[in-house]
Amino acid sequence: MNLSNASASLNAILPLVVVILWACALLLVDLFITKERKGLTALLAAIGMLASLIITLARLDLEAVVFNGMVTVDGFSNFLTVLFLGSGIVAVALSYDYLKRMGLEKGEYYVLLLFTVSGMMLMAVASDLIVVFLALELLSIPLYVLAGIATPRLDSEESSLKYFLLGSFSTGIVVYGIALVFGATGTTSLAGIVDAITAGSAGMGLLVAGAAMLLIGLGFKVALVPFHMWTPDVYQGAPSSVTAFMAIGAKAAGFAAILRIFIQAFPALSVDLTPVLWVLAALTMILGNVVAIAQRNIKRLLAYSSIANAGYILLALVPYGQSDVAADSVASALFYLLAYAFTSFTAWSVVIALEQVEGKGLELEDYAGLSRRYPILALTMTVAMLSFTGVPPTLGFLGKFYVFRTLLEGGFPGLAVIGVVTSLISAYYYLRVVVYMYMREGEPQAIRDPWLYIAATASAICLVVLGIFSQPLFAWASQAMLH
Amino acid sequence: MVPVEYYLGLSIVLFSLGALGVLIRRNAIIIFMSVELMLNSANLTFVAFANQYQLISGQIFVFFVMAVAAAEVAVGLALIVAIFQTKQSIDVDQINLLKG
Amino acid sequence: MIPDIVLFIILALVAVASAVGMLFSKNAIYSALNLILNFSSVAVLYLILGAPFIALAQVTVYAGAIMVLFLFVIMLLGAERLRRSETLPYQQPVSIILAAILAVVAIYALLFRPLGIEAASVANPDFSSPAAMAEMLFNEYLLPFEVTSILLLVAMIGAIVLTRKRQRRVQR
Numbered sequence: 001m002n003l004s005n006a007s008a009s010l011n012a013i014l015p016l017v018v019v020i021l022w023a024c025a026l027l028l029v030d031l032f033i034t035k036e037r038k039g040l041t042a043l044l045a046a047i048g049m050l051a052s053l054i055i056t057l058a059r060l061d062l063e064a065v066v067f068n069g070m071v072t073v074d075g076f077s078n079f080l081t082v083l084f085l086g087s088g089i090v091a092v093a094l095s096y097d098y099l100k101r102m103g104l105e106k107g108e109y110y111v112l113l114l115f116t117v118s119g120m121m122l123m124a125v126a127s128d129l130i131v132v133f134l135a136l137e138l139l140s141i142p143l144y145v146l147a148g149i150a151t152p153r154l155d156s157e158e159s160s161l162k163y164f165l166l167g168s169f170s171t172g173i174v175v176y177g178i179a180l181v182f183g184a185t186g187t188t189s190l191a192g193i194v195d196a197i198t199a200g201s202a203g204m205g206l207l208v209a210g211a212a213m214l215l216i217g218l219g220f221k222v223a224l225v226p227f228h229m230w231t232p233d234v235y236q237g238a239p240s241s242v243t244a245f246m247a248i249g250a251k252a253a254g255f256a257a258i259l260r261i262f263i264q265a266f267p268a269l270s271v272d273l274t275p276v277l278w279v280l281a282a283l284t285m286i287l288g289n290v291v292a293i294a295q296r297n298i299k300r301l302l303a304y305s306s307i308a309n310a311g312y313i314l315l316a317l318v319p320y321g322q323s324d325v326a327a328d329s330v331a332s333a334l335f336y337l338l339a340y341a342f343t344s345f346t347a348w349s350v351v352i353a354l355e356q357v358e359g360k361g362l363e364l365e366d367y368a369g370l371s372r373r374y375p376i377l378a379l380t381m382t383v384a385m386l387s388f389t390g391v392p393p394t395l396g397f398l399g400k401f402y403v404f405r406t407l408l409e410g411g412f413p414g415l416a417v418i419g420v421v422t423s424l425i426s427a428y429y430y431l432r433v434v435v436y437m438y439m440r441e442g443e444p445q446a447i448r449d450p451w452l453y454i455a456a457t458a459s460a461i462c463l464v465v466l467g468i469f470s471q472p473l474f475a476w477a478s479q480a481m482l483h
Numbered sequence: 484m485v486p487v488e489y490y491l492g493l494s495i496v497l498f499s500l501g502a503l504g505v506l507i508r509r510n511a512i513i514i515f516m517s518v519e520l521m522l523n524s525a526n527l528t529f530v531a532f533a534n535q536y537q538l539i540s541g542q543i544f545v546f547f548v549m550a551v552a553a554a555e556v557a558v559g560l561a562l563i564v565a566i567f568q569t570k571q572s573i574d575v576d577q578i579n580l581l582k583g
Numbered sequence: 584m585i586p587d588i589v590l591f592i593i594l595a596l597v598a599v600a601s602a603v604g605m606l607f608s609k610n611a612i613y614s615a616l617n618l619i620l621n622f623s624s625v626a627v628l629y630l631i632l633g634a635p636f637i638a639l640a641q642v643t644v645y646a647g648a649i650m651v652l653f654l655f656v657i658m659l660l661g662a663e664r665l666r667r668s669e670t671l672p673y674q675q676p677v678s679i680i681l682a683a684i685l686a687v688v689a690i691y692a693l694l695f696r697p698l699g700i701e702a703a704s705v706a707n708p709d710f711s712s713p714a715a716m717a718e719m720l721f722n723e724y725l726l727p728f729e730v731t732s733i734l735l736l737v738a739m740i741g742a743i744v745l746t747r748k749r750q751r752r753v754q755r
Contacts, residue, residue, distance in 0.1 A: 006725070020733060027740070067726040108744045115737045122730065130544055134730045137551050141558055141734065145741035148562055157566040160745075164562055165514050168555050169505050172521035175548055176498055179528035183491070186536045188544065485591045490628070493595045497621075500602040503679070512611055512657060516618050519649070520602055526637075527625055534632040537710045543724055545637050546716070549644050550731045554738035556649050560656045561742035567660045 009066035012073050015052040015081055016121045022048030023114035030107030038105040039096060045110035046092045049117065053085040065127070069189050072127035075480035079334050080124035080256050083341060087248050088117040090345050090455050095241040097449035098352050104150055104239060112149075113245070116142035120253040127264070129178045129188040132257050136174065136221070139253050140167050143246055147238040155359065159237025166230040170220030177213030180206050190265040197268045208272050214261060215276070222254035224314060225284040228307045232295075235303035240355055243299065244348035247306045248341045255313055259333055263320050270321020277318045278415055284311030285422040293429045296364050298351055301429060302344075305388060308426060309340050315419055316403045319410020328409060331478040332402035338473070339387070339399030342459050342466070346384035349456035350377050353446045361445065367433060368442025376453065377446055378437045380460035385430040387463045390423050395467040402474065490531035497524035511566075515559050522552050587631055597624040611657045615650055622646040636713045 010017055026048065030041050056078060064073045091113060099105050119139025126132045144167060148160025182188055184206035185196035196202040220227040235243045266273065288308030295301040316333035319325045354361045354370075354377075371378035387396030400423060407416045436442075466473055497520060504517025526545045533541025597620065604617035622645045629638035720728050 009726075024736070068723045070726055106744065108740055111740065112737070112744070115733070118733075130547060130724070130727050131730070134547065134551070134727050134734065137554065138730060138734055138737065141554060141737050141741060144558055144562070145744055148565065148745055151565050151745055152569045154566075154569050157562070157569055161511060161562050161566055164559055165505070165511060165518070168515070168518045168559065169502075169521070171551075171555070172498075172501065172518050172525065175522055175525040176528065178544070179494075179525045179532070182541055182544070183487075183528060183532040183535075186532070186538055188540065485587050485631070489591060489595075490632075493598065493628075496599055497602055500599070500606055504606045507679075508606070510611065512653065513605075513614055516605060516614055516653065519645075520605065520618065520621065523622060523625060523645070526641075527628065530629050530632045530634045530637055533634065533711070539711050539715055539719055540723075542634050542637050542711050542716060543719055545634075546640065546720070547727055547731060549640055551734060553644060553649060554734050556652055557738040558741045558745070560652055561745040564656060564660065565745045 009071070012062070012064040012066045013071060013125060015056045015085070016118055016125070018052045018055065019048060019085075019114055019118045019121065022051075023111050023118065026114065027108075027111045030111065033107060035105060038099075038107060041107045041110050042092050042096045045114055046089050048114060049085045049088045049092075053082065053089070056081050056085065069191055070128040070131050071125045073125055076256075076260065076330060076334070077124040079477060079480040080252065080337075081121050083252055083338060084117055084120040084124065084249060087245065087252070087341055087345070088113060090459070091241065091245040091249075093451045093455040094244055094345070094349055094352055096451055097447065098239070098241045098355070098452075101447065102150065102239065102357060106149060109146065109149055112142040112146050116140075116146070116245075116249065120249050120256075123253045124256050126257070127190045127260065129181065129190070129261070132261065133171075133174060133178060135253075136171065136257065139250065140171070140221075143167075143242075143250060146242045147234060147246070149242065150239050155237040156239060159234045162230055163234040163238070166220060170217045170227070172217075173213050173220070174217030177210045177215075177217055180210030180213060182210075184210060190261065193265040204269075207266075208269055211262075211266050211269050211273060212276065215258070215273070215280075218254050218258050219280065222251050222258070222310045222313075223307045224280050224310055225287045225307065228284070228288070228310075231307055232300045232303040235306070236297060236299045240299065240348065240352045243303075244345065244352070247302070247348070248344050251306065251310060251313075252337050252341065255310075255333065255337060259317065259330060262317060263326055263330060267321050267323070267326070274318060274321055277314060277320075278412065281311050281314040281318060282415060282418050284308065284314060285419060286311075289422045289426045289429075292426065295429070298362050298364060298367070298433075301364075301433075302347060302351070305426070305430075306344070308422065309388075311422075312336060312400060312403055312419065313340070315415065316406050318407060318412055318415060322410055325406060325410045327478070327481060328402075328406045330480065331474070332399075332406040334480055335402050335474055335477040336399040338477070339395040339463075342463050343384050343387040343394075343396050346380055346456055346459045346463060347388070349452055349459070350381040350384070353377055353449070353452055353456070354444060356445065364433065364436055365440075365442065366444055367436045368440035368444065370437040370442070370444045370446075373444060374446050376457060380456045381437060382434050383460040383463050385433050387467075389427045389430045393464065393467045395463045395470065398467055398470050398474070487531050487535040491528060494524040494527040494531070497521075497527070511563055515556075515563070519552060519556075522548055590631060591628070594624045594628050597621075598628075612654065615653050615657060618653075619646045619650045622650065634711050636711065636716050 026044055033040050060078050062073055099109060116139045119135050122131065122135035122138060126135050144160055144164040147163050148157050150156035178188060181193065184203040185193045187193060187196060216227060223231040285308055288304050288311055292301055292304035292308065295304060313333055313336050316329050316336060320329050354366060387394035390397045390400040404416045404419060501517045501521035501524060505514050508514050526548055529541040529545045601617045601621040605614045608614040608617060622641060626638045626641040629641060
């Protein structure tokens, strides 16, 4: 690789380079920031991501294949990069006051956050399985540490260990899947895999086995049933600000990998894989929503909700093998991810506002009477719950609408029916939160942190406003085609 | 020359044993070692196919897997040490991985 | 000169036996030692497969550095004597049955279904010399290589963050 070639390649992934360099610089700068002024580190981290976000937004129509085809910058990656950077910035806003209250102020928190965001951004552009694998690790390892950052608090450490062990287990499965794909095709590049399949030189049995293992490994990451069992405990034990980011960023990155790998490299395998996806999606929606009903702890409830939402996102992928539907598949999955991100951040910021030290303030009872003392928080939480349920005119409704429409286009009405029915079931536990906030008596306690309130109300407003004027947003998602 | 199928068979057996270890053992360190066994079996597959196709890229992948494994081990063992010091006991096997 | 196939069978037996040994040892130290044996036998297989660089990396990085770290931690924690593993009652038989099914199916598929792949027509013994690997790493695989360096940095930060608090407690 000569020098001009390298600089052109680096230019294509400039937002990613900015975040990584910024993280390294912040690591040094943080040494000179005293413990009382860690807010400065938070601010600097947010500025770094904002700069990267501006670069990305300034060249949204950039398309390039660089680093010998290992990196593909296209509409798909640009859309997700914006999503990841936006999530990262919101996560900083949610973290700052929370860390101070919980006594967890560590400068490395924000550095690790930047690194995990960079891993997600790398995942969005990865078009070679080797880069997918490294991106998966680059986003996971900082998350393992972030989950355990409240050490020596035992629940945080246990959550981190559990996340780590199952995360590395799933990495092992992913690596083995890649090995089988390599064995079948003699390459790890997605374009090369397609070439090998069309040339007929691929060992199809091995390839299907490899694809299935990739699906299992990534299924762990995005918490598909039956690979979800780590989720509730990890989400509950990790610090809430980390959980919020984990629930959104890690899931979106996992789906970024699944979408790109399957739609770009494995459309030829859809005969074998579509039934598997069908069953996984159905199981995930049913189990996630049904078990969520039994939850009294709000973090566990949102954990099961995130499992159920993984099922809805997977719905979009079920008809991925039909070439005329594949574009809608990508668009509706991306749109759903965006809606899910807004909704989750709204809900989690309310959870963070109510959480007290030592894990108090997380039961459903602690939300009783919230509407009287904290009407804004109660209202934002209500919007989030309605959006999760899929009530119009929220963004959540449109997310589900587009996913179901894709499903019908692909000819899977049965699965769409399961999706609608499970959405109705989910209304029970989502609206129960609203009932507690508005109709029960209680003395809830919440903090009044301006950044948190801005994040909560802004994303709640976005949920409604973008829900009403969703056309440009969906048009953007539709343009985010894979190349 | 040994056929590549034999290597694949060996790696599948090793991988299954590693996965079995993750599922049945309760000790965090042993689970972690089982994961290393799984990664190792994937590496064997890569090298076997690299030899089959005479492609160096398979071996390059192994190089990266090793680097990643080293990174994982650093974090994982730090975590195990931290959790051990908090609990002040050797019962690292109390963490129930499959509690729904 | 021993034919490759005999060597392979011996090494495969050692690898599988040591993996089983790792799995069922009651003592974590024995598990780690078994795993080192496993890694070493696989390293020899890498040599047969014409991957000298990987074979040596396997011995130094895996069997050497990583497993020594494991042993170090086990002894540091005094965790070598494990209590009888506590498993969910149904879990152990179920997983063993699943693993057996997996193994049987895989072996069946290997023996009775062709993989559908062919060996490269020209065998080149030098295709994986360390020099060739280095050239690939710094040209085609430049990006993954750089990402790995970031990854190692992150792991370093992570390990420090997770264990640093103890020193503070001592200072107090």
